[in-house]
Amino acid sequence: MAFTSAVITFPGSNCDRDMAVAIEQVCGGTVHRVWHGDADLPDGLDFIALPGGFSYGDYLRSGAMAARSPVMQAVVRAAERGVAVLGVCNGFQVLTEAGLLPGALMRNAGIRFVCRDVALTVENAQSLFTAGYASGQQITIPVAHHDGNYFADDATLDRIEGEGRVAFRYAEPVNGSARNIAGVLNDRGNVLGMMPHPERMIEAAHGGADGRALFESVVRGLVNA
Amino acid sequence: MKVRVLVTLKNGVLDPQGRAIHHALEGLGFAGVNDVRAGRVIELDVADSTSDEALDDMCRKLLANLVIENYRIEKAA
Numbered sequence: 021m022a023f024t025s026a027v028i029t030f031p032g033s034n035c036d037r038d039m040a041v042a043i044e045q046v047c048g049g050t051v052h053r054v055w056h057g058d059a060d061l062p063d064g065l066d067f068i069a070l071p072g073g074f075s076y077g078d079y080l081r082s083g084a085m086a087a088r089s090p091v092m093q094a095v096v097r098a099a100e101r102g103v104a105v106l107g108v109c110n111g112f113q114v115l116t117e118a119g120l121l122p123g124a125l126m127r128n129a130g131i132r133f134v135c136r137d138v139a140l141t142v143e144n145a146q147s148l149f150t151a152g153y154a155s156g157q158q159i160t161i162p163v164a165h166h167d168g169n170y171f172a173d174d175a176t177l178d179r180i181e182g183e184g185r186v187a188f189r190y191a192e193p194v195n196g197s198a199r200n201i202a203g204v205l206n207d208r209g210n211v212l213g214m215m216p217h218p219e220r221m222i223e224a225a226h227g228g229a230d231g232r233a234l235f236e237s238v239v240r241g242l243v244n245a
Numbered sequence: 246m247k248v249r250v251l252v253t254l255k256n257g258v259l260d261p262q263g264r265a266i267h268h269a270l271e272g273l274g275f276a277g278v279n280d281v282r283a284g285r286v287i288e289l290d291v292a293d294s295t296s297d298e299a300l301d302d303m304c305r306k307l308l309a310n311l312v313i314e315n316y317r318i319e320k321a322a
Contacts, residue, residue, distance in 0.1 A: 122312075123312060124310055129261050131261050131262070131265050
């Protein structure tokens with residue numbers, strides 16, 4: 021079975037090409053590029069990626085406009101059917117705004133835009149997206165965001181922690197995120213949102229390849245399952 | 246009909262922007278500012294026939310993120 025994926029581009033996305041290249045190089049198969057105004061997704065998708073950037077200029081709230089775009093209605097339906105969906109950075113913000121993931125991403129607690137490599141701990145190494153890592157493994161992945169401060173009420177935080185839905189945690193505080201949460205899974209485990217950029221760490225020339233295992237996990241989980 | 250929607254952060258939600266504004270006010274020498282919370286005002290011009298339910302729906306579906314924000318709808322007299 022050939023791996024079929026789509027990278028969604030919103031006006032203001034700027035990591036869509038990096039995401040497509042990472043998927044092409046690590047997962048192979050066919051990578052469709054889909055525009056935000058498209059009401060339908062290509063047939064037979066295994067995997068959808070929402071890239072980083074500043075969709076719609078971050079107007080209203082980061083990800084708010086993109087979450088209401090035509091293509092996102094189709095992405096929500098696909099996610100409900102069980103298609104794997106990864107949202108990175110602005111893509112994570114879009115997923116929370118679309119209601120596919122709990123919580124919200126607020127302005128960084130330190131106000132500043134944070135752009136640097138950060139250490140992450142893999143909290144759940146059993147998910148579709150993280151099976152290629154070891155539980156508790158420390159990896160280095162870059163972040164570049166202004167609104168990465170993850171917020172959810174305590175009951176929600178307790179629930180997602182208890183259900184193993186915190187995929188990644190910052191090894192030390194980066195942006196004020198509740199419980200240092202860097203990446204969250206949905207209850208079914210087929211949707212992951214994360215602020216760090218795994219697509220920017222897939223080969224030695226990037227300064228490291230710690231992001232590779234995420235894409236390897238997805239293709240292994242979906243194609244060789 | 247002119248409608249004003251006030252979107253504010255819920256109590257207990259940390260407001261880094263409010264805190265930065267607070268800090269800047271103190272830097273300008275204003276004493277006695279106990280707290281600052283930043284919000285957003287959205288002014289709508291809608292058909293007079295627009296129902297309260299529709300306005301509420303607009304707030305819930307787009308104008309406010311109910312995970313972190315509250316909203317209040319004010320109609321101009």
